Amino acid sequence: MSRGLTPTIEAEFAKKNLVPLLFVEVQFVSGWVRLWSGIGAIVWNGQTWLGVALPNGTVLGSISQLQETTDGSAQAAALSLSGIPSTAVQQVLNECRPNNIANIFLGAADQVTGAVLADPYCAWSGYTDVPTISDSGDTCTVTISVESRLVDLQRAREWRYTNEDQQLFVPGDIGFEYVGALQSLSITWGKGAPVFPPVPPGQRVAKR
Structure with missing residues (x-):
C-alpha cells in the first residue's frame, strides 16, 4: 500500500x-x-x-x-x-x-x-x-x-519563556511565575560574605 x-x-x-x-x-x-x-x-x-x-x-x-x-x-x-x-x-x-x-x-x-x-x-x-x-x-x-x-x-516561533505563554500550554503551572520579576531584579554577584571568626591583623585569607 x-x-x-x-x-x-x-x-x-x-x-x-x-x-x-x-x-x-x-x-x-x-x-x-x-x-x-x-x-x-x-x-x-x-x-x-x-x-x-x-x-x-x-x-x-x-x-x-x-x-x-x-x-x-x-x-x-x-x-x-x-x-x-x-x-x-x-x-x-x-x-x-x-x-x-x-x-x-x-x-x-x-x-x-x-x-x-x-x-x-x-x-x-x-x-x-x-x-x-x-x-x-x-x-x-x-x-x-x-x-x-x-x-x-x-515561520518564526513566537512563544516565550514567560508565565503568560506557559499558562497557554499548562494552565496552573507556576514554573515561570517569577520570570517577569527577574527583568528588574538587581543581584550583587561575586562579593564575598564576611569571614567568621574575624581574621587576626596581618593575616591574609587565601582565595579559593
Whole structure:
C-alpha cells in the first residue's frame, strides 16, 4: 500500500478505467464550505458536499496542479470558483480569512453504482491566503491560494519563556511565575560574605 491509500482505492486506481472524484473543504468565518467535482449534492464522511459541475457540462470549480518537491519546500495550490454573482463579492471577502484550513481529498466512484469508494485520502492540506477576484460583469471568479502546511517550517516561533505563554500550554503551572520579576531584579554577584571568626591583623585569607 502506498501513501496511506486504502486497499479499495489503491485497487481502483490501478484499473484501466477510473472515475476520479475530488473533494474540497475550506474553513470560512461562518463555517465550512464543502464542494466536490460532480453534479448535485453527495454525502461522504458524514458531511454533505455540493457539486461544482452542472448538467450541461459546465464546471464552476477548478484546482491548480498539486506539486511536491524533494527538498521539503512549501508549495501552494489555487482553488477557483466561478459563477459567483458580482453582488456577492463583498460577502465573499468578509468570509475569507488568512490561515484558515483547507483540505483536498482524492477519491474514486464505483463504476456501476456511482457510490464513493472507501476512502478518499487527503492529497493536500494547508492554509488559505487572501482571495483574488476576477470580475466578468454579472458574475465573478474567486481564487484562493492555499499554502502547504510545510510553510509552518518557515515561520518564526513566537512563544516565550514567560508565565503568560506557559499558562497557554499548562494552565496552573507556576514554573515561570517569577520570570517577569527577574527583568528588574538587581543581584550583587561575586562579593564575598564576611569571614567568621574575624581574621587576626596581618593575616591574609587565601582565595579559593
